[in-house]
Amino acid sequence: xxxxxxxxxxxxxxxxxxxxxxxxxxxxxxxxxxxxxxxxxxxxxxxxxxxxxxxxxxxxxxxxxxxxxxxxxxxxxxxxxxxxxxxxxxxxxxxxxxxxxxxxxxxxxxxxxxxxxxxxxxxxxxxxxxxxxxxxxxxxxxxxxxxxxxxxxxxxxxxxxxxxxxxxxxxxxxxxxxxxxxxxxxxxxxxxxxxxxxxxxxxxxxxxxxxxxxxxxxxxxxxxxxxxxxxxxxxxxxxxxxxxxxxxxxxxxxxxxxxxxxxxxxxxxxxxxxxxxxx
Amino acid sequence: xxxxxxxxxxxxxxxxxxxxxxxxxxxxxxxxxxxxxxxxxxxxxxxxxxxxxxxxxxxxxxxxxxxxxxxxxxxxxxxxxxxxxxxxxxxxxxxxxxxxxxxxxxxxxxxxxxxxxxxxxxxxxxxxxxxxxxxxxxxxxxxxxxxxxxxxxxxxxxxxxxxxxxxxxxxxxxxxxxxxxxxxxxxxxxxxxxxxxxxxxxxxxxxxxxxxxxxxxxxxxxxxxxxxxxxxxxxxxxxxxxxxxxxxxxxxxxxxxxxxxxxxxxxxxxxxxxxxxxxxxxxxxxxxxxxxxxxxxxxxxxxxxxxxxxxxxxxxxxxxxxxxxxxxxxxxxxxxxxxxxxxxxxxxxxxxxxxxxxxxxxxxxxxxxxxxxxxxxxxxxxxxxxxxxxxxxxxxxxxxxxxxxxxxxxxxxxxxxxxxxxxxxxxxxxxxxxxxxxxxxxxxxxxxxxxxxx
Numbered sequence: 001x002x003x004x005x006x007x008x009x010x011x012x013x014x015x016x017x018x019x020x021x022x023x024x025x026x027x028x029x030x031x032x033x034x035x036x037x038x039x040x041x042x043x044x045x046x047x048x049x050x051x052x053x054x055x056x057x058x059x060x061x062x063x064x065x066x067x068x069x070x071x072x073x074x075x076x077x078x079x080x081x082x083x084x085x086x087x088x089x090x091x092x093x094x095x096x097x098x099x100x101x102x103x104x105x106x107x108x109x110x111x112x113x114x115x116x117x118x119x120x121x122x123x124x125x126x127x128x129x130x131x132x133x134x135x136x137x138x139x140x141x142x143x144x145x146x147x148x149x150x151x152x153x154x155x156x157x158x159x160x161x162x163x164x165x166x167x168x169x170x171x172x173x174x175x176x177x178x179x180x181x182x183x184x185x186x187x188x189x190x191x192x193x194x195x196x197x198x199x200x201x202x203x204x205x206x207x208x209x210x211x212x213x214x215x216x217x218x219x220x221x222x223x224x225x226x227x228x229x230x231x232x233x234x235x236x237x238x239x240x241x242x243x244x245x246x247x248x249x250x251x252x253x254x255x256x257x258x259x260x261x262x263x264x265x266x267x268x269x270x271x272x273x274x275x276x277x278x279x
Numbered sequence: 280x281x282x283x284x285x286x287x288x289x290x291x292x293x294x295x296x297x298x299x300x301x302x303x304x305x306x307x308x309x310x311x312x313x314x315x316x317x318x319x320x321x322x323x324x325x326x327x328x329x330x331x332x333x334x335x336x337x338x339x340x341x342x343x344x345x346x347x348x349x350x351x352x353x354x355x356x357x358x359x360x361x362x363x364x365x366x367x368x369x370x371x372x373x374x375x376x377x378x379x380x381x382x383x384x385x386x387x388x389x390x391x392x393x394x395x396x397x398x399x400x401x402x403x404x405x406x407x408x409x410x411x412x413x414x415x416x417x418x419x420x421x422x423x424x425x426x427x428x429x430x431x432x433x434x435x436x437x438x439x440x441x442x443x444x445x446x447x448x449x450x451x452x453x454x455x456x457x458x459x460x461x462x463x464x465x466x467x468x469x470x471x472x473x474x475x476x477x478x479x480x481x482x483x484x485x486x487x488x489x490x491x492x493x494x495x496x497x498x499x500x501x502x503x504x505x506x507x508x509x510x511x512x513x514x515x516x517x518x519x520x521x522x523x524x525x526x527x528x529x530x531x532x533x534x535x536x537x538x539x540x541x542x543x544x545x546x547x548x549x550x551x552x553x554x555x556x557x558x559x560x561x562x563x564x565x566x567x568x569x570x571x572x573x574x575x576x577x578x579x580x581x582x583x584x585x586x587x588x589x590x591x592x593x594x595x596x597x598x599x600x601x602x603x604x605x606x607x608x609x610x611x612x613x614x615x616x617x618x619x620x621x622x623x624x625x626x627x628x629x630x631x632x633x634x635x636x637x638x639x640x641x642x643x644x645x646x647x648x649x650x651x652x653x654x655x656x657x658x659x660x661x662x663x664x665x666x667x668x669x670x671x672x673x674x675x676x677x678x679x680x681x682x683x684x685x686x687x688x689x690x691x692x693x694x695x696x697x698x699x700x701x702x703x704x705x706x707x708x709x710x711x712x713x714x715x716x717x718x719x720x721x722x723x724x725x726x727x728x729x730x731x732x733x
Contacts, residue, residue, distance in 0.1 A: 033601035037581035044601060053599065054655075061350045066357045126388050133392035139400055217381060218388070221400035222344060222374035233347040233375040242602065244350055 029246035030058060046243060058243035062251065067244075069251060072225040077255055079141065079226065080209040083148040084202045087156050090149070091201070095160030100169070113157055116150045124150065125218040132219055139221035147219040148209045155208060156201045163197025199263045203256070210255050227252045310396035310629075318396060318633060322422040328429055334634035336368035341635035343624075344382035345405040347375020351600065351656045359651055363642050369635045379410045386419055386627040396421075399629030402636040405461065407622040408450040408506060412700040414625060415452055421626035421633060423456040428641040433649070433662035434460055442663065444696060445621045451530060451699025458623035459640040462652070463659040465619040465690055466510050468610040469578070469594050469603070470585035477684060480585060483613040484518045484551060491558035497584045499560035501574050502567035502715075504707040507588045510618055512710055513698045516548035518615035525616050526695040533701040538727040545706065546722055549713055556714065567715075575602065585610060591690070592657035595680040599657075608684035616695035621661060646671055654678035705729050 004012070029035060032042035033049045046058040056064045063069070098110065116124060128147055132138045137146075171193065175185045213232040216224065231252055234245045310318075317334065320326045335341075341364065347353055356373055364371040376382055382404045389399045404410070414420050425446075426436040435443040436456060446460050447453065470480055481487040491498060501508035517525045521543060528544055536544070559565045560583055568574040571588040578586045579602070590596070597603035611617065624643060626636045642648060644661065652658045657680045664672055679687070698706065708729040712718045718725055 034604070036579040036604060049601065055351050055354050055600075057350075057600070061354070064354075066354050067350075126384065129385075129388050130392050133389060133394060217376075218385060221385060222376065222382070223342070223372070223400065230375070233377045235377075242600075 023250070026241070026246045026249055029241050030243050030250060032243055033057065059247055061244050062247045068225050068230060069227070069248070072227050072230050073251070073254070075141065075224055076210050076226045076228070077258075079145055079148060080206045080255055082145045083152055083209045084205040086145070087149055087152045087205050088198065088202065091153055091156040091160055092198075095157050096164050098157065098161045099164030099167075113154050115154075117154055121214045125214045128215065129218045129221075138219060139223045141220075141224060143219045144216055144224055144226075147215050148212055151212065151215070152205045152208050155204050159201040159204060160194070160197055163194050163201075167193055195266070199266065203259060203263070206259050207256050210252065227255075308392075308394045308398035310398070314397040314633065318422060321427065321637065322424065324427060331634050331637055332367065335632070335638040338632035338635040339368070340370045340372060341632050341639045342372050342374065342400060342402045343405070343639065344374045344376055344379075344385075344401055344403070346377070346379060347373075348377065349656075351596065352658075355652065355656045359648065359655070360642070363645075363648065364639065367638055367642065369638060371639065379404060379406045382406075383410050383413055386414070386629065387417055390417075390419055390629055394629050396629055396633065397631055399627060399631055401627050402630045402632050403624050403626055403639055405622065406458070406625055407620065408697075408700060409703070411449050411454070411458060411623065411625060412452045414627065415457070419628045420457040421628055421630060421636070424626065424637055424640070425454070425456040425459040427456070428459070428637060428644070430641050430644040430646075431459075433644060433646060433666050435663045435666055442665070445619070446663070448530075448696075449623060449700075450620070450697050450703060451532065451701065454623070458625040459644055460621045460661040461624045461643055462661045463591070463619065463621045464589040465591045465659075465694060466514065466587060466589050466617050467591065467593065467685075467690070468585050468587040468612040469607055470610050471578070471604055471606050472608050472684075473604070473606045474581070475584040477608065477610070480610055481612065483615050484515055487613070488551070488555055488558075491555055494584065495558045496560050496562055498586075499565070499567055499574070499577070499583055500587060501571055502569060503710045505570050507571045507574075508567065508710075509703055509707050510589070510697070511587055512548075512552065512706060513703070514613060514616065514618060515552055516545050516698075516706065517695065518613055519547035519551055520544060521547055526618075526698075529698045529702055530696060531702075532699050533705055533730065533733060536730075538723070538730050541705070541730060542723045542726040545709065545726070549709065549722065552710075552714055579603070585612075587612065591659045592680045592682070594683040596657040598683075609682055611685045611689055611693055614693060617690065617693045618697045619694035620697045623661075646675075650675055650678045653680070701733075705733050708732070 031046050033046045034044040035042035050057055050060055061067050129138060132143055137143050171189055172185055175189045211228055213228045216226055217229055231248045234248060321331065353375065361371050382401055386399060386401050425431060434446055436446055437443050481490040500511040503509045503512055517529065520528065522528065556565050568577060574586045574588065577583045594603060594607050594609045598605060598607060624640045626633065630636050646662065649660050649662045653660055660675060664675060667675060709725055712725045713722065
C-alpha cells in the first residue's frame with residue numbers, strides 16, 4: 001500500500017474526529033457521576049459512588065433489568081430485520097421498474113412514494129393508529145413492523161433505483177444468450193451486481209427503523225419497548241445529558257454498527273475481489 | 280419556535296377535526312354491558328371494595344403511563360409498586376413516556392376510533408394541569424372514583440374545607456374526584472452557595488431586578504409555553520397584581536373577565552418581565568431555556584447563578600444523583616408566593632382494565648407507598664398530613680428528605696395556588712406576543728386579541 005499524501009492524512013484525520021469526536025464526551029458522560037463546570041473531566045466518577053446508593057447508576061442502570069434495555073434491543077433488532085426484509089421484497093421490483101421502464105405518470109408516482117416523508121410524523125402516526133384500530137391491528141410487533149415500512153420504503157426505492165440505473169443490462173442479456181435460466185441470471189449475475197446497493201439500502205432501512213419513535217409509540221400503543229422509545233422518554237425536548245441518556249445513546253448505535261460489521265466482509269469479497277466492474 | 284408551536288397547534292386541530300369526521304366510519308367497540316354496569320355501580324357507590332378487587336384479579340393487568348425520565352422513579356416502581364400489585368393478583372405494566380401529552384393523544388385517538396370502556400389501551404395516567412383539562416374537556420375520563428377508594432381517607436375531599444382546594448381543583452379545573460392525588464409539588468429556586476451566598480440572593484421580584492442590574496446575564500427562566508416557564512410568569516403576575524390580592528383573581532376562569540379587567544390585572548407583571556429581559560442571560564438576544572433540564576445545564580455550567588422549577592426536594596434528589604453540586608441549596612423565592620399544586624392519577628374513559636386501575640390508584644395512595652415514595656425518591660406526599668393519625672403523621676415527617684437551606688414551615692407559609700387553566704392558555708400567548716415576538720401593538724390590544732382567539 002502506498003503511503004498517503006499530506007492532504008489525504010489531514011482529510012482522514014478530520015473524517016475520524018468528525019465521526020468519533022462526538023462519541024468521546026458521550027462516553028465520558030456515561031461514566032460520570034458529577035460532571036459540572038468548570039471541570040474538564042468529571043469530578044466524581046460513577047464507580048466511586050456506585051456502592052453508596054441504593055439505586056443503580058449509569059451503566060448499572062442500563063444493565064439492570066429495570067432499564068428494559070435488553071428486551072428493547074431484541075425488539076429493535078427483530079423489527080429492523082423484518083422491516084428490512086419486507087421492504088427489500090417490496091422495493092426491489094419497484095426500483096427495477098422505475099429504473100428501466102418509462103410509463104405514464106411515472107414522476108407523479110415517484111412523488112407519491114415520497115409522500116410519507118413530507119407529511120409530519122405526528123399526522124402519519126395518529127392517522128395510521130386510527131386505521132390500524134379499525135382492523136384490530138395495534139399494540140404489537142406486527143403493527144409496528146408494518147408501520148415502519150411506510151417511512152422506510154421511499155428511501156429504499158430511491159437507493160435501489162439508482163443502483164438499477166447503473167446496472168449494465170448487457171450483462172443480463174449475455175447470460176441469457178448463454179442459456180441461463182431467469183433464476184440463474186438473478187442469482188449469479190444480477191444479484192451480485194446489485195448486492196452493494198442492497199446492503200446500502202438495508203443499512204438505511206435499519207438506521208431509520210431503529211430511530212422511529214412517534215410511529216412506534218402510537219401504533220404500538222406504548223406496549224412495545226424499543227431502544228428509540230426508551231431513549232426518547234429520557235431525552236426528548238433536549239436538555240441535560242445525564243449518564244443514562246449518554247449510555248443509552250451509545251447503546252442505540254449498536255444495531256447499525258453490528259450490521260456494518262456483518263456486511264463489511266460481504267461487501268469486500270463480493271465487490272472488490274469478484275472482479276465484476278462496470279465496464 | 281412560536282411559529283413552530285403555532286403550526287403544531289394548527290396541525291393538532293386539523294388532526295382532531297379529521298378524527299372526528301372519520302369516527303363515524305368505524306365499527307364501534309362500544310363498552311360491554313357488564314363493564315358499563317360495573318362503572319356506573321362503582322361511581323354511584325353500590326359496589327363493595329372486595330367486589331372491585333375480585334374483578335381486578337380477573338382483569339389481571341393494569342397499564343400505567345407515566346413520565347419515565349427518572350431512573351430513581353423507574354427503579355422505585357419496579358422495586359416497590361410492582362410487588363404490591365402482584366399481591367393483589369395484578370400485573371403492573373408501565374409505559375415510560377417523555378410527554379404526558381402522548382398518552383392523552385393515544386386515549387383521544389382510540390376514543391375517536393370508537394374504542395370505549397374496556398377497549399382502549401391506557402388504564403391510568405400520571406398527570407395534572409393542561410393534560411387533565413384536555414381529558415376533562417373531551418369527556419374522556421372514567422368518572423368520580425378518587426373519593427370512593429378506601430385510601431381516600433388520607434385525602435381531604437370535603438368541599439367546605441378550604442384546605443381541600445389542592446385536591447378539588449387542578450389548575451382551576453374542578454377535579455370532581457376524577458383523578459386521585461398522588462404527589463405534591465412546590466415551585467422553588469436553587470442556588471450554588473459557592474457562587475452566590477444566600478444573603479446576596481434576591482428574595483422577591485423587586486430585589487431580583489436590582490440584583491440583575493448588578494449581575495447582568497446571571498439568571499433566566501424557562502420559556503413559556505412550557506409549564507415551568509408559565510409558572511414563573513404566573514408568579515411574577517401574582518406579585519405585581521395591582522389589587523394586592525396576589526393569586527386570588529387568578530383562580531377565576533377567563534370567561535369571568537372582560538379584556539379591560541384582565542389587561543389591568545396582568546399589565547404590571549408583564550411590564551416587569553419586559554423590563555428585566557435585557558438583563559437576563561444573553562442580554563440583547565435573551566436566552567430562555569426550553570425546559571427545566573436545559574435550565575439545570577445552564578446552572579451546572581456556571582452560566583446562571585440560580586434557577587427555578589417545581590421540586591420541593593429537587594435539591595436533595597439531584598445532589599444524591601450527582602446532577603447538582605454538594606453546595607446547592609434551596610431558595611425560597613419569591614416571598615410574594617410560591618405556587619404549590621398536586622399531581623394526580625387519572626383513569627381514562629376507555630380503560631381496558633377499569634377495576635384493576637381502581638385498585639392501582641388505591642395502592643398508590645396507601646400510606647405505606649406514599650411514605651416509601653417520599654423517603655426513597657423524594658416525591659412529596661400526595662396525602663394530606665392532617666388526615667393522618669398522630670403516629671402516621673410522625674412516620675411521614677420522619678421520611679421527609681432534607682430541604683437544604685429552607686424550612687418546611689417557611690415554604691408552607693409562602694405556598695399559593697396555581698393559576699386557572701383557562702387563564703394559563705391566555706397568559707402564555709400574551710407572553711409569546713408581548714415578550715418573544717415584541718409585538719408593537721399596545722398591550723391592551725394584545726390581551727384583547729388573545730382573549731378573543733381563545
